[in-house]
Amino acid sequence: MKTAGGFYRNNPMAGMPCAAVLAPLLTASSPQVIVARMSPFFESPAYLEAVARLEYALVRRDRVAVLTGPLGSGKSTLLDKWTSKLRREGSIVPYLQTPGTFEQDFLWELAIQLKADVGLATTPPELWFQIRERLTTYALEERPVVIVVDHVEEMAPETADLLLTLARLHCGATTGGSLILSVDSVNLRSFDVRLLKMADLKIELEAWSCEDVARFTQTYQDAFPDSRLTLDDAAIQAVSQHSEGLPRVISQILDLSRLAVEASDSQSVTPETVEAIREELL
Structure with a gap:
């Protein structure tokens, strides 16, 4: 399992947190632990x-x-x-x-x-x-x-x-x-x-559609009103594509995106950010 710090350490201009930010959260079995604790439930x-x-x-x-x-x-x-x-x-x-x-x-x-x-x-x-x-x-x-x-x-x-x-x-x-x-x-x-x-x-149990991902994203944002996490249509489509509609992966991507946004000056998640996070989760 890769750690999410790899991409950010090698791409300092990406405006994302480095390993020091995410390493304590990404332990041995990790991203799943984050999802279980942080992501809201969504009745798709x-x-x-x-x-x-x-x-x-x-x-x-x-x-x-x-x-x-x-x-x-x-x-x-x-x-x-x-x-x-x-x-x-x-x-x-x-x-x-x-x-x-x-x-x-x-x-x-x-x-x-x-x-x-x-x-x-x-x-x-x-x-x-x-x-x-x-x-x-x-x-x-x-x-x-x-x-x-x-x-x-x-x-x-x-x-x-x-x-x-x-x-x-x-x-x-x-x-x-x-x-x-x-x-x-x-x-x-x-x-x-x-x-x-x-x-x-x-x-x-079918995978989520892009519309489901959009609705879950809104539910996610409502659960964290103090977060600056913002996803436009392109970013939501990227989440849907790179997660293959699997709720666990969608939650992992949004959890790490929120942590990344909170640790940087960025206020939005781009499709490139989504792709990088997904690659690090593989």
Whole structure:
């Protein structure tokens, strides 16, 4: 990963901050850390459409629904916001954001979120028994259960077997449960074909259009009224082009642009600035 200081150090006339300004903000995994802390949330049309389709899957009591999209398209953000909403409405929503590599990790996390009576020493068979007991209890109480698993492509094959069993026994119209799986589109071909065949619905989270970027830019500027960040139509088009419409990258570009503007005498972001920042993020 490059640091944003490289371009500015080698181009002192660019009117942008040097490494000393951005280095403390760009740590090992960095630009993402900045985005998570600083960028406002934006309900894009793509986000609203995906949420509507997820809600439709629950109304139909679909057994399995798959949410897919490129890395950085906002799948995890969508699931985080959506699962919080479902919980406020009374649903039981285990949300496994980083599936365990091993069977016991996955079972333990799922059991804990289902409020099962388990501990660190509970064996996999005991975990599985407790999970099934809780799911059966919720079904009898007619409480909807939505099991959400993000980054499914990271799971081990034995964990995929567990998901298949969950879907077959505890999801669908007869039980009221649903299994929502999220996977990067580049990994969809290597995704477990058995789970794909069980999916009643596949939802593609689309990239933002240039108009979406313009609306998010306004939302961003409203969130930081004291900032001098200004983007004209050309700069917005550059953000859209260099980010490929991916919300994570758009946020990174705007975050770094704002820091750059605040640390310089410039009051606007140019397409050249956007291009330089994007190159440094690659």
